[in-house]
Each structure stands twice: as C-alpha cells, then as structure tokens.
Amino acid sequence: MEAIMSIVEKSAEQFVQFYYGNFDGQRTTLPNLYRDKSTILWNGNALSGAQKFSELLAVIPQSIHEIDVYNCQPFPGNTFITATVNAQGTWGILINVTGSVKFDDGSAIKSFFEVFMLMPEEEQTNNFFVQSQNFRCSRSEACDAFYGCRRLEDLRRNLTTHPLGVHKVVVDRFLLTAYSVVSPESATVRSRLELALSSNPLQSEATTSTAGVE
Amino acid sequence: MADFNAVAKAFVDFYYETFDRNRQELTPLYRENSMLTFEGQQTVGAAAITEKLVNLPFQKVGHRISTTDAQPADFERGSILVSVTGLLLIDEEQNPQMFSQTFHLIPEGGSYWVFNDIFRLNYA
Numbered sequence: 001m002e003a004i005m006s007i008v009e010k011s012a013e014q015f016v017q018f019y020y021g022n023f024d025g026q027r028t029t030l031p032n033l034y035r036d037k038s039t040i041l042w043n044g045n046a047l048s049g050a051q052k053f054s055e056l057l058a059v060i061p062q063s064i065h066e067i068d069v070y071n072c073q074p075f076p077g078n079t080f081i082t083a084t085v086n087a088q089g090t091w092g093i094l095i096n097v098t099g100s101v102k103f104d105d106g107s108a109i110k111s112f113f114e115v116f117m118l119m120p121e122e123e124q125t126n127n128f129f130v131q132s133q134n135f136r137c138s139r140s141e142a143c144d145a146f147y148g149c150r151r152l153e154d155l156r157r158n159l160t161t162h163p164l165g166v167h168k169v170v171v172d173r174f175l176l177t178a179y180s181v182v183s184p185e186s187a188t189v190r191s192r193l194e195l196a197l198s199s200n201p202l203q204s205e206a207t208t209s210t211a212g213v214e
Numbered sequence: 215m216a217d218f219n220a221v222a223k224a225f226v227d228f229y230y231e232t233f234d235r236n237r238q239e240l241t242p243l244y245r246e247n248s249m250l251t252f253e254g255q256q257t258v259g260a261a262a263i264t265e266k267l268v269n270l271p272f273q274k275v276g277h278r279i280s281t282t283d284a285q286p287a288d289f290e291r292g293s294i295l296v297s298v299t300g301l302l303l304i305d306e307e308q309n310p311q312m313f314s315q316t317f318h319l320i321p322e323g324g325s326y327w328v329f330n331d332i333f334r335l336n337y338a
Binding site for chain 2: 111136138
C-alpha cells in the first residue's frame with residue numbers, strides 16, 4: 001500500500017502543479033488532459049468534453065490560485081468486487097484541493113475547493129486524464145479579514161469576531177498562530193498572518209485573545 | 215441506472231444525519247478497503263475508519279450543508295463522485311468551521327458504500 005501511495009502522491013503532485021500553473025498562466029495545454037467523456041462541474045454548471053472545457057477556459061478571467069492543501073487517494077481502475085489497490089491492477093486517483101483564488105475581474109479573493117478524478121490512459125497507464133472535475137468557489141469572510149487587514153489591531157479584532165471558528169490567537173514577537181479544535185494550524189493561515197504581522201508598523205506585544213467558547 | 219443526483223442527495227442526507235447523531239453507525243457504509251483521509255491523516259478499512267471518527271475530540275457536532283455536487287464516476291459500474299461543502303459546528307462553539315468532503319460511492323445490492331472519503335477543513 002505504501003508503494004502505491006507514494007506513486008499516487010507523486011502523480012497527484014505533478015498534476016496539481018501542472019494544472020494550476022497552467023490555469024494561472026497559459027491555459028491552452030489544459031484541454032489535452034480531458035477526453036470526450038470527461039465531466040466538469042463549475043460552480044454547479046455541468047459540461048462535458050475537452051472542447052466545452054476549452055470554451056469555458058476562454059471565458060474565465062485571468063486567475064491566481066493559492067493552494068492551501070491537497071489530499072489524494074487511489075481507487076481501483078477495473079473491479080471493485082475484490083476492491084484492492086495492487087501494483088498489478090490499474091488505478092485512478094482522487095484529488096481534493098482547497099485554497100484561495102483571485103480572478104482578474106475586480107472581485108475579492110475567494111476560497112475554493114476542487115475535486116479531480118484522474119483515470120489512467122488505456123494504453124499508457126502511467127498517463128492520466130481528467131475523468132471528472134468539480135470546482136466550487138465562494139466569497140470568504142476569512143479571506144476578506146486576512147487580506148484587508150493593514151493594522152495589527154484590525155487583524156486581532158477580525159480574528160476574534162469572524163466566523164472561522166478560531167479558538168485562540170496568540171500574538172508573539174514574530175508569529176501569529178491560529179488553533180482549532182479538530183486540527184492544527186493551516187499553513188496558509190499562518191503565512192497570511194505572518195505577512196500581516198511583518199508588514200505592520202506597530203510593535204507587537206505578547207497577547208492572548210480568545211474567540212468563541214473554550 | 216439510478217439518477218446519480220438523487221443517490222447523492224439521499225446519501226449525503228443519511229451520512230451527515232448519522233454522523234451528527236451517532237458516528238458509530240457509519241460502519242456499514244465502509245468496507246475493508248475503504249480509505250479515509252481526515253485532515254491529512256489516512257485510515258484504511260471500516261473498523262479503523264469508524265474508530266477514527268468515533269474518537270474525534272468532540273461530543274456534539276452539526277453539519278450544515280451548503281453545496282452537494284454529484285457526477286457519475288464510471289458509467290458502466292455505476293459508481294458516483296459526490297462533493298460536499300458546508301459548515302461544521304462543534305460542541306458549544308458559536309463559530310462554524312467551513313469544510314469540504316469528497317465521497318467515491320460504489321453500488322452494491324441496491325445501495326452504495328464509500329470507497330474513498332476525503333475530508334478537509336477550509337481556512338482560506
């Protein structure tokens with residue numbers, strides 16, 4: 001299983017870098033990853049096939065994605081009955097990506113969530129194409145809070161009041177860290193807050209404030 | 215072939231209702247080879263997955279679903295890809311957390327079970 005996972009993770013990493021790198025840059029090579037039977041959902045709008053996807057790419061404004069995190073899992077390419085992922089069989093890859101995206105249409109930064117189901121090519125099972133894809137983005141108050149903050153005071157106030165569910169905000173000299181009940185800090189949260197803190201002219205003091213009930 | 219949107223809706227309603235009420239009862243939805251990635255941690259198999267979910271550090275939980283999207287994963291086999299976004303309220307928390315979750319559903323004898331399950335909290 002470990003061997004499969006490391007291959008899957010490598011393929012997923014390559015795909016994610018290729019996809020978002022080209023989406024934010026030159027989109028012309030992206031449709032090569034799709035087939036006639038590929039199904040795409042874009043904020044609830046359904047389309048299928050490389051051609052339609054090409055047309056969609058042409059109307060979406062220029063973008064900058066910032067990926068927070070992605071996860072991947074394999075699944076069997078042929079039969080689910082025995083349903084084991086083994087080195088001999090073919091397998092597909094499910095990828096779940098979350099992050100933030102800015103479109104060049106005057107709108108605010110949004111948070112996005114995207115799912116890809118990659119299937120191996122029949123002839124060359126090391127190559128993958130996009131069988132299914134689902135993109136969802138929404139205006140995020142968290143994004144507004146982080147990116148709109150210029151002063152440390154604003155940042156601290158926003159963190160304690162916005163509905164992100166941040167439990168404890170600790171400000172020390174250089175690091176601002178957000179904690180939650182279920183999982184540890186997110187890399188994006190930390191880097192955004194570090195950026196805000198480092199560019200803030202006020203001296204930071206060691207303070208603790210809490211949001212929500214502890 | 216069943217309408218995949220209807221299947222997805224029924225599954226999502228059942229899954230989160232069961233999760234919020236008693237996570238232990240999710241076991242029949244998974245099999246020996248099911249995979250869960252929960253906030254980056256991977257678990258395989260119904261028993262281990264249920265144990266992981268039951269042991270999450272909260273007593274009360276409520277999911278509020280914002281979007282459910284369904285796509286056929288494999289037309290021949292009738293498997294379905296379901297993507298969900300929504301809000302999660304934990305214990306006495308007033309501030310909800312945003313989450314996204316993806317399920318790969320496999321048909322079997324009139325119902326569906328979960329082969330892949332990926333859960334993430336969304337911070338950005």
